[in-house]
Amino acid sequence: MSEPLVLGIESSCDETSVGIVRGEQLLANEVASSMELHARFGGVVPEVASRAHLEAIGPALRRAVAAADVDLSELDAVAVTAGPGLMGSLVVGLAAAKTLAAVLGRPLYGLNHLVGHVAVDLLDHPAGEPARPLARPTLALLVSGGHTQLLRVGNITGDVVEVGTTIDDAAGEAYDKVARLLGLPYPGGPVIDEAARGGDPTAIRFPRGLTAPHDMARHRFDYSFSGLKTAVARWVETRRLDGLDVPVADVAASFQEAVADVITAKAVDAARHHGITDMIIGGGVAANSRLRTLLAERTATAGVVLRRPRPGLCTDNGAMIAVLGAQIVEAGLEPSGLGIGADSGLPVGTVVVRD
Amino acid sequence: MSAHPPTRPIGWTLAVDTSTVVTAGLARDGRTVASEQAGDNHSHVELLVPTIQAVLADAGIGWADLAAIGVGVGPGPFTGLRVGVATAVTAGIAAGVPVIGVCSLDAIAAQWAARGAPAEFIIASDARRRELYWAAYRDGRRVGQPRVSAPAVLPELPTAGPGVRVYPDLLAPRRPGDAPLGLDAGLLAAHLHELPDVGLEPLYLRTPDAAPPTARKSALTGRRHRLRPGTAQ
Numbered sequence: 285m286s287e288p289l290v291l292g293i294e295s296s297c298d299e300t301s302v303g304i305v306r307g308e309q310l311l312a313n314e315v316a317s318s319m320e321l322h323a324r325f326g327g328v329v330p331e332v333a334s335r336a337h338l339e340a341i342g343p344a345l346r347r348a349v350a351a352a353d354v355d356l357s358e359l360d361a362v363a364v365t366a367g368p369g370l371m372g373s374l375v376v377g378l379a380a381a382k383t384l385a386a387v388l389g390r391p392l393y394g395l396n397h398l399v400g401h402v403a404v405d406l407l408d409h410p411a412g413e414p415a416r417p418l419a420r421p422t423l424a425l426l427v428s429g430g431h432t433q434l435l436r437v438g439n440i441t442g443d444v445v446e447v448g449t450t451i452d453d454a455a456g457e458a459y460d461k462v463a464r465l466l467g468l469p470y471p472g473g474p475v476i477d478e479a480a481r482g483g484d485p486t487a488i489r490f491p492r493g494l495t496a497p498h499d500m501a502r503h504r505f506d507y508s509f510s511g512l513k514t515a516v517a518r519w520v521e522t523r524r525l526d527g528l529d530v531p532v533a534d535v536a537a538s539f540q541e542a543v544a545d546v547i548t549a550k551a552v553d554a555a556r557h558h559g560i561t562d563m564i565i566g567g568g569v570a571a572n573s574r575l576r577t578l579l580a581e582r583t584a585t586a587g588v589v590l591r592r593p594r595p596g597l598c599t600d601n602g603a604m605i606a607v608l609g610a611q612i613v614e615a616g617l618e619p620s621g622l623g624i625g626a627d628s629g630l631p632v633g634t635v636v637v638r639d
Numbered sequence: 640m641s642a643h644p645p646t647r648p649i650g651w652t653l654a655v656d657t658s659t660v661v662t663a664g665l666a667r668d669g670r671t672v673a674s675e676q677a678g679d680n681h682s683h684v685e686l687l688v689p690t691i692q693a694v695l696a697d698a699g700i701g702w703a704d705l706a707a708i709g710v711g712v713g714p715g716p717f718t719g720l721r722v723g724v725a726t727a728v729t730a731g732i733a734a735g736v737p738v739i740g741v742c743s744l745d746a747i748a749a750q751w752a753a754r755g756a757p758a759e760f761i762i763a764s765d766a767r768r769r770e771l772y773w774a775a776y777r778d779g780r781r782v783g784q785p786r787v788s789a790p791a792v793l794p795e796l797p798t799a800g801p802g803v804r805v806y807p808d809l810l811a812p813r814r815p816g817d818a819p820l821g822l823d824a825g826l827l828a829a830h831l832h833e834l835p836d837v838g839l840e841p842l843y844l845r846t847p848d849a850a851p852p853t854a855r856k857s858a859l860t861g862r863r864h865r866l867r868p869g870t871a872q
């Protein structure tokens with residue numbers, strides 16, 4: 285059998301996306317984002333995102349099929365994000381995927397969004413060339429507006445273990461909140477990255493969450509950004525009360541340094557501790573310039589091979605779900621039934637959801 | 640509805656509605672063949688496609704045999720509504736079948752009209768938050784747009800629909816004994832081409848619960864400001 289032709293649907297947060305792959309070859313990846321609709325609220329509003337998903341799903345499906353130049357009847361399987369994510373958003377994609385599978389008479393795979401962020405690296409190679417297989421194990425560092433996680437991935441089709449996670453905000457949320465504090469627009473990631481370019485990252489020493497000795501005992505590989513966000517708010521407010529200007533570039537650079545420092549330090553520490561020599565980064569914040577640079581430096585020093593899929597594949601997209609689906613098909617795993625539900629808190633150890 | 644001479648579409652029509660529970664029905668040449676109902680208000684995405692598959696299998700047909708798909712677009716709880724509409728839209732694309740959106744209240748009104756409704760009546764359904772979704776009908780046709788309001792605001796007219804069970808003290812006395820309490824998707828399939836096409840955007844009738852952030856509370860007092868995003872119903 286030739287490599288499976290799989291369509292993947294992703295709708296866990298504010299991106300509605302349909303991707304199509306043949307094995308590890310990317311054929312289409314159509315993404316519609318509702319990000320601008322959330323800007324005035326300073327964060328993703330679940331109901332607004334859900335409405336946008338419903339409007340976007342049909343057009344995204346048509347565009348993906350046209351871009352891949354395939355006929356739906358040629359598909360071997362349909363894959364979809366079953367969780368984790370926003371419930372109202374997930375069910376739109378899941379309903380569409382189930383229907384597609386039912387109409388076409390093809391198997392449905394309800395998959396874990398987080399594992400999709402890892403699998404997507406298999407698509408990051410020149411068209412027509414074979415994919416670089418993922419090292420086993422790989423340490424995955426996922427950083428976005430919705431997640432901040434370290435995963436030990438022995439096998440993307442079934443052996444994924446959480447090594448660390450945020451105990452409060454996701455890194456991307458901290459960016460959004462600090463941006464608002466500084467009067468910068470949503471989403472915070474790109475604007476803080478930009479503002480930080482002209483600033484001094486050592487100007488203000490903001491705290492690195494969960495790095496104190498007592499925290500390292502219990503939360504060595506976990507993250508926390510709530511205290512950092514409050515520290516930035518206090519610093520800015522004190523400055524204003526003192527009648528002084530807020531040096532936006534320095535605050536942005538110092539905040540970004542604190543985030544990048546703690547994320548990369550813990551990721552490299554986890555790799556060393558678990559004896560893992562390969563790391564992959566995913567999620568929207570993977571595009572952050574300081575995080576990228578510092579992670580490259582520190583992994584190199586530690587002798588860890590770093591893989592970073594191109595930014596368009598790091599953000600949420602349907603192709604990452606499609607390629608994970610193709611791996612699952614090739615591994616011969618049982619499909620999910622058409623009766624599965626969405627699971628907003630799907631544990632990372634569950635790669636394929638069952639009834 | 641009754642104002643137009645009913646057209647007799649040739650072939651199979653599938654109708655689904657998720658404005659309350661999951662319902663799916665089939666009609667052939669304008670006559671109901673099957674009608675199924677499943678679940679509660681919280682398992683639409685789990686149950687809808689399997690229910691449709693069962694209805695099709697029982698009739699001995701497949702998706703490719705359908706000539707039209709009708710979907711109730713509410714009003715109703717948002718998350719459930721979207722399951723029905725996403726399913727209908729995707730089926731339309733995958734099976735190459737036209738999809739028609741109808742107001743779910745109109746579908747119940749047509750059921751009542753078909754067996755002799757009063758000249759004027761109300762169809763109401765649960766909008767939660769101590770409100771009802773409702774629409775008024777005269778001579779079998781809807782008067783104005785569907786609305787959402789407190790039960791006390793409803794005109795004192797004969798009333799049917801799922802809202803009757805939610806406010807029995809107020810509404811049960813207004814319901815004639817044979818008036819429908821729920822939507823029958825088999826009848827919706829049969830009446831589909833007589834009902835107004837309202838498009839495929841759900842009839843939300845409410846804006847999302849979300850407000851732009853207000854002035855931030857001081858971080859120096861230790862109080863935390865949190866944006867409270869709206870939740871789906």
Ligand SMILES: [Zn+2]
Nearest residue numbers: 428430567600
């Ligand atoms: Zn993601």
